[in-house]
Amino acid sequence: xxxxxxxxxxxxxxxxxxxxxxxxxxxxxxxxxxxxxxxxxxxxxxxxxxxxxxxxxxxxxxxxxxxxxxxxxxxxxxxxxxxxxxxxxxxxxxxxxxxxxxxxxxxxxxxxxxxxxxxxxxxxxxxxxxxxxxxxxxxxxxxxxxxxxxxxxxxxxxxxxxxxxxxxxxxxxxxxxxxxxxxxxxxxxxxxxxxxxxxxxxxxxxxxxxxxxxxxxxxxxxxxxxxxxxxxxxxxxxxxxxxxxxxxxxxxxxxxxxxxxxxxxxxxxxxxxxxxxxxxxxxxxxxxxxxxxxxxxxxxxxxxxxxxxxxxxxxxxxxxxxxxxx
Numbered sequence: 001x002x003x004x005x006x007x008x009x010x011x012x013x014x015x016x017x018x019x020x021x022x023x024x025x026x027x028x029x030x031x032x033x034x035x036x037x038x039x040x041x042x043x044x045x046x047x048x049x050x051x052x053x054x055x056x057x058x059x060x061x062x063x064x065x066x067x068x069x070x071x072x073x074x075x076x077x078x079x080x081x082x083x084x085x086x087x088x089x090x091x092x093x094x095x096x097x098x099x100x101x102x103x104x105x106x107x108x109x110x111x112x113x114x115x116x117x118x119x120x121x122x123x124x125x126x127x128x129x130x131x132x133x134x135x136x137x138x139x140x141x142x143x144x145x146x147x148x149x150x151x152x153x154x155x156x157x158x159x160x161x162x163x164x165x166x167x168x169x170x171x172x173x174x175x176x177x178x179x180x181x182x183x184x185x186x187x188x189x190x191x192x193x194x195x196x197x198x199x200x201x202x203x204x205x206x207x208x209x210x211x212x213x214x215x216x217x218x219x220x221x222x223x224x225x226x227x228x229x230x231x232x233x234x235x236x237x238x239x240x241x242x243x244x245x246x247x248x249x250x251x252x253x254x255x256x257x258x259x260x261x262x263x264x265x266x267x268x269x270x271x272x273x274x275x276x277x278x279x280x281x282x283x284x285x286x287x288x289x290x291x292x293x294x295x296x297x298x299x300x301x302x303x304x305x306x307x308x309x310x311x312x313x314x315x316x317x318x319x320x321x322x323x324x325x326x
Contacts (some may be wrong), residue, residue: 009284011169011195014047015037015268017257019228019251020056020273024235025084025092028055032109033099034174035290038277040103045132045166047107047277050227050257051176052125054111055084058152059229060263066151073240080239081152085114085123088136092127097194101134106166106223108173110199117316124153127173127199128261129164138162142175143184159230159314163191168284175195179210185218187310190297194220194287195263202226202253204270215260219290222260226249228275229253262290 016035021027032054039047047182051057060077068074086092093111100107106129113126125142141156161184164170172195174186179185179198188196196214200206207224215222229252234245251273259267260281267280294300 001195001253003225011046011166011282011284011306012042012044012256013280013282014042014044014070015223015225015257015271015280016047016049017226017228017255017276017278018049018053018228019233019253020053021057022056022229022234023080023084023238026085027235028053029092029095033095034107036096036099036103036105036107037090038073039279040099041171042277044279045105046171047105048199048223048225049107050225051110051127051201053227054079054086054109057227057229058088058110059201059252060244061062061151062146063249064244066148068225073243076239081112082114082121085112086112086126087116087120088128093130093136097130098135099134100130102134105134105203106130106132106153106163106164108171108181108197108199110175113141115141117153117314119199119277119317123152124156125149125175126156127144127160127175127197127274129131129171131164134168137164140173140175143178143181146177153190156311157315158187158312161187161310161312163188163193168280169195170197171197173199176200177208179214179322183308184295185214186224186297189218189220192308194284195221195282196220198222200224200225200226200256202228202255205258207258207269209255211226211258211260212266215262216264217296219262219294221262221285224259225257226255227253228255228273229256236237240274262287 147152172193231248237302256270
């Protein structure tokens with residue numbers, strides 16, 4: 001309840017469940033901008049996209065012997081991945097920032113970041129928050145890539161473990177299996193998170209159990225967004241297209257985007273194998289009601305007994321020092 005107006009405070013949100021133009025930065029950017037436009041037309045103040053959507057998840061690693069040492073094929077595919085990754089400093093995300101600004105809509109977006117502060121050649125699975133003014137407010141690099149992902153992505157740091165305000169709603173987000181990490185979740189709860197963003201490459205099996213649990217643990221809304229990918233969607237100009245196509249299963253990502261209420265009940269159950277914009281309205285009062293008997297980092301916590309240390313320093317290989325007298 002907003003004490004100044006007497007009205008319930010709400011947040012209209014959109015889940016953008018879509019397939020990228022796989023490993024094609026330019027064409028995927030165009031598709032993302034179209035989805036942002038659709039969310040804005042639906043009067044949404046927030047739109048969320050899946051993990052690694054721009055330019056796509058490294059599915060090939062699982063079925064083309066991704067760990068084979070000195071494989072020329074793996075080297076060429078990886079080089080293509082680097083070439084289609086995102087350099088924030090070079091303005092690759094300006095079209096998306098402009099869409100946010102022109103439509104007054106905030107965005108959570110999963111992308112593959114080529115970080116210049118780490119030399120500009122290694123890749124990070126990053127979750128970005130862009131506010132309604134088109135400003136990139138945080139870049140969360142996935143703390144620990146999962147299993148075969150470590151063949152393509154470097155481990156991140158705690159710099160982007162932060163929350164963002166949209167009115168009285170406080171949003172924070174994690175990538176994929178980070179959502180299973182209790183201390184990563186706690187880092188966001190302790191900063192006042194009451195809307196948790198969970199992004200995935202796409203698999204109902206990964207979220208059907210954890211999403212209701214996070215909602216009940218955090219007593220927060222949980223917006224969980226995934227991608228879609230079938231091998232029929234592979235662009236034919238992909239390096240080693242035929243080999244990748246012949247080796248791949250028919251379905252690589254089946255979606256599963258969903259929203260849970262703070263009591264752990266579905267607001268929108270998992271949506272399977274359907275591209276589109278899916279919208280919902282979140283009510284702040286539901287969050288307050290569920291905090292009455294449990295608040296994991298508030299009245300139900302014991303910081304005198306257990307406490308989390310969060311290192312938010314951006315990790316980089318060089319600390320520059322100069323002698324101004326030279």
